Amino acid sequence: MTTPARLRREFPGISTRAWEHPADRTALVGLRQLSGFDTLLRALSGLLQERQHRLMYLATSVRVDDKQFRDIHHLRADAVRILDSQITPEMFVLQSPGANAFTIGMDRPFIVLTTGLLDLLDHEELRFVVGHELGHALSGHAVYRTMLMHLMRLAANIGWMPVGGWALRAIVAALMEWSRKSELSGDRAGLLVGQDVDASVRVHMKLAGGSRVDEMSHAAFLAQADDYDRAGDLRDGVLKLLNLELQTHPFSVLRAAELRRWIASGEYDRVLDGQYPRRDQDHTVRISDEVKNAARSYRENFDSSEDPLIRTVRNLGRDVGAAVSTVGQEVSDTFSKLGKRIRGSDD
Numbered sequence: 001m002t003t004p005a006r007l008r009r010e011f012p013g014i015s016t017r018a019w020e021h022p023a024d025r026t027a028l029v030g031l032r033q034l035s036g037f038d039t040l041l042r043a044l045s046g047l048l049q050e051r052q053h054r055l056m057y058l059a060t061s062v063r064v065d066d067k068q069f070r071d072i073h074h075l076r077a078d079a080v081r082i083l084d085s086q087i088t089p090e091m092f093v094l095q096s097p098g099a100n101a102f103t104i105g106m107d108r109p110f111i112v113l114t115t116g117l118l119d120l121l122d123h124e125e126l127r128f129v130v131g132h133e134l135g136h137a138l139s140g141h142a143v144y145r146t147m148l149m150h151l152m153r154l155a156a157n158i159g160w161m162p163v164g165g166w167a168l169r170a171i172v173a174a175l176m177e178w179s180r181k182s183e184l185s186g187d188r189a190g191l192l193v194g195q196d197v198d199a200s201v202r203v204h205m206k207l208a209g210g211s212r213v214d215e216m217s218h219a220a221f222l223a224q225a226d227d228y229d230r231a232g233d234l235r236d237g238v239l240k241l242l243n244l245e246l247q248t249h250p251f252s253v254l255r256a257a258e259l260r261r262w263i264a265s266g267e268y269d270r271v272l273d274g275q276y277p278r279r280d281q282d283h284t285v286r287i288s289d290e291v292k293n294a295a296r297s298y299r300e301n302f303d304s305s306e307d308p309l310i311r312t313v314r315n316l317g318r319d320v321g322a323a324v325s326t327v328g329q330e331v332s333d334t335f336s337k338l339g340k341r342i343r344g345s346d347d
Helices: 022-032 037-047 049-060 070-082 115-120 123-139 141-158 164-194 197-209 218-230 234-244 252-264 267-272 279-284 287-304 308-317 320-346
Strands: 090-094 101-104 110-114
Touching: 022 164, 049 090, 049 110, 070 090, 070 123, 070 164, 090 115, 101 123, 101 141, 110 115, 110 123, 115 123, 123 141, 123 164, 123 197, 141 164, 164 197, 164 252, 164 267, 197 218, 197 252, 218 252, 252 267
Parallel strands: 090 110
Antiparallel strands: 101 110
């Protein structure tokens, strides 16, 4: 059920750490401790791309305010109040059939929603999305996405250097992993703003299957994530990694399941009860503690995963020789079959 606005809890002084995924949080804390890094990156963006982008959206889209897209304007105001945001990002609605929302800009981040998204989602689902994007803005994600963009451009320019291409690819892959985790953080912020679990899941259902939500099942949709995690053999585990490698966003089904795990962990309820980190304590955070939290999160996911590839890796300690042989044979078979399919499609 939808929670009436008067019953939504507000979070005075809340730190972005309250909703940031452990791996996302670790990367952010580490980068924030590099003296001058954010300042330099934001200054360059303010002088060059940020002004260009903002002028483009001023000229080609509709700015949200109390006279245009008033409902979205009120959703933004609610989100700002609930997360006790010290900024109110500009927001634009862009004519586009694709359902999309994004936050860009460095010194003055702003949010863009497409008309395709507005047509797809209902009021409470849009509340979740607005909260998601505000979470991105408050966490400073645009800064690090710019770093990812520059590194990808650098990789394209110097990939010819000996081992340079592979080294840069590894860095980009790590940032892609961070980017995916940052989307999970945004989803948590969206849930804190909306405080409507059903609406948060419906957003992902609609992004995956379109507007016919009456033809879908909340429980069955979440069950797909369990099937995805445990179904298939070792070859499917390899293919999952290949499918995810160049994705900046986790898949919709998996995002919904990740929110379910966050709720089940009790963290969501603790934040609702007022037990959350305060931003006036952010300066006391130690990177070593954040790394430990990230490692613990990955370990818990690793230990509980039913993915066939991860199960094989877990079993390495019990039977290293057999497991390595199995992994090598299965991977070899997978790529051999993929190669035959590709050659067959070229004939």
